[in-house]
Amino acid sequence: MNITAGVISIFKLKISSLKAGVKLGKDIYSYNSQLLLPRGTVITKEHLENFTVRNIAEVYIIESTPRLKSEKKFEDVYSNSLDVVKAFMLEAKLGKTLEFDEISNMVNLLLEQVFSVTDLFRQMRIMKGKDDYLFTHSVNVALLCILIGRWLNCDEETIKKLGTAGLLHDIGKIYIDSSILNKPGKLSESECREIKKHTMLGYNYLVENESLNEDIANAALMHHERADGSGYPLGTEGYSKNICVSVVSVADVYDAVTSNRVYSAKRSPYTAAEILWQESFGKLDPRVTKVFYDKITNFYVGNEVVLSNNEKGLVIYVDPSQPTRPVIMVGDKFYNLATDRSISILEIID
Ligand SMILES: [Fe+2]
Ligand SMILES: [Fe+2]
The missing domain is CATH 3.90.105.10 (Molybdopterin biosynthesis moea protein, domain 2)
Structure with missing residues (x-):
């Protein structure tokens, strides 16, 4: 740790x-x-x-000093990453080969940020909604993959690979018709089938690139697969416990749940942590979900939150056995969400 x-x-x-x-x-x-x-x-x-x-x-x-110190502001690196993501997605759409050096430089800058900013989740929340979901989601998943890699004590090379896999995991979506991708309502069965193709399309594009590690193409292919076979595109046969696939899958769920999307409003990091907790049984890789929900829930101790009963309170204690259900202080009363299941955390106030 x-x-x-x-x-x-x-x-x-x-x-x-x-x-x-x-x-x-x-x-x-x-x-x-x-x-x-x-x-x-x-x-x-x-x-x-x-x-x-x-x-x-x-x-x-x-x-005695941070391992990596960044001179750059988070906001600037984030905006720059959005430009890089847009550029490589456009190039992919045009059938051009990926400029790996540029992506690698970008991942290094994101890595510097993850290792030097102390309020990464707050900074990421500020940047959410700055651009189309596909682009912000790619940058967010890259940052989360780097963070998880750090929490898992991976070596630097592996952390860079995780960041690259996060940045590129949804590249196949660029080939999907934007009217389907951005449809606000419920998708028809054929539209669902169409969206699911992004995994295969991304893989086919990335696997052609010799400078990319094959784990990165596999993460694009398998990040929606689940251990119980309920995922796609291949079901049970497609599930892999490769750490790169596992980390991208968890980061992907977390960012999707906590972001506003055309068809669903964002939910709190606690809801995301609960979903990850539930999905640790038979769906996502528990090696990764565990470290993630343990860490993420501790991040918010001391933060102000809005509860489902509309009261505002302070997160004061996290029970390690139930990390997603902390104790909240509201004025002079306390809600222990571990025992009081009728209340949940709706929002975190910065
Ligand atoms: Fe995806
Ligand atoms: Fe995704």
Whole structure:
């Protein structure tokens, strides 16, 4: 788990990627609870050898500045990403090959933002609705994929791949008639079939590109597949536990639920977290949903929220066993949503 407090970051690293000179972030104990090395110790070459002898695979280390610091404003990077998404989608529609370098640069900038802004969800909420859903959704899913990759302690290369997969996952929608894509009402069966084609169309386009990792094309193909076979386009046969597919699927659900779309109004992050919780059983990959709803619900402790009974209150406590049902303080009374199921959180107030 990565813990960030102010400009001090503590994160777990595999011994194989550890170098002498870094500072230990947590005490290390032996199997019989004896303190081997206290927090703050500067790791030497001898320590590294000793870790191997003692079969210590991972340790926490401290960085006194953020790992990546961005000089750029979130808003500017987000707007720039929207332009890049629009450009590569248009090029895909025209049958041109994807400019991978540009996408890769964009993902690096998004990654810098995820690692340096402390209020990512608030910043993302401000940017929602700035453009067509397809474009903002692509950028949001990329940001969420990077964030989940960070929470899962993935290495940087994997995190970049996740971000790229998020950015490109719905590229196939550019080939779908916009009157169907943006239809406000309920879709007919044939229109539904048409929309579902975006997975295959995206895959066919991306798989042709040799500079892209095949997991990225697979994420475009499989992000609507579910473990119980209820997804599309292939059903049970199409489900994959590849981490890239799993992360994109979860990020996709979260952003779709919390965004305004032509046919449905946005819902709160708590509703999204509850949906992810329910879908962990037989649909989405629980390795990813768990870290996501645990983290997301803790993000909002201290935030003001609007309840379904129209009262406004403060999130004051999250029970780890029921992360989506926190305790809310309204004036001098408390609602424990874990026990009071008649009330839910409608909205988060910034
Ligand atoms: Fe999709
Ligand atoms: Fe999507």
